[in-house]
Amino acid sequence: MASTAGGETPEPPLQPTAPFDDASADTILRSSDGSSFHVCRAVLASASPFYRAMFSLPQPDSEPAVPVIEVSESSHLLNRFLRMWYPGADQIAAFHSLDELCELVALALLKYDVQFIAPHLQLCLLGFLAAHPVDIFAIACRYRWRAVAHQAANACLKLPLASLLDCPAPTQLKHISADLYHALITYHRKCGVAASAGVPSASACAWPLSYTERAQARLKDTPAADLFDPMLIAPAHAESAMCAGACRTTGPIHLAQLITEEYAPAVKCAIEAVPLDLGF
16 A cells, blocks of 8 residues: 555545445446545535536536546545534534544535535534644634633633744634634733732731742743642642641641632633734
């Protein structure tokens, strides 16, 4: 089997299975690697304005009984695309990578204009949110999915600001404007200021005060940082153990209550008050 320029062996063509092996179908979609998908013209036209316009054009008198439409998609991509919406098809749930999903989103929405599957595609994208928040933000902005963009921007708050500024650019950022990327950076900065200011003043004891100072510094750089991070908690526990009063034994419990009942809600409220200006 031939290898690609990058040394990877390409996947063999996919042999279509039900419902795309129905010999009674009135149209064939022929993938770029030669697989034939038997489909119903009326279904394609009802789902895709692209195909609706194609089928509305005058057809040559010599057209075969079952016309063959050559498409540029591989059999694997075409199979996944059709199974997202074609009646009677078993849907393929898992995606191997975000790049694979992005390719399908562009195919469905930009080429074939099958807009009614956009909500499902958004849910699929959110499955990659924890690992790729900046990419998901860019994709959401590209397709003007405001709610998804907000979720992604909030997920970015778990990252240090430097990781948004200094790391190699996520591949999806090339599809959005500099203004939108700037909006994300600005939102992160403002949330950092708000979150660090949202930590209430501690009690008179020194050890809670030192915790809040460390927490404020962390939150300014990473607005959604874990307030129970051992790097923040451990020094406070050590300091409370040296306290001459009751803090020696109750310090860890008291700090956990402060974080749960006061600090975390205050930080959450402060971040929620920061607007994200996307312009759409």
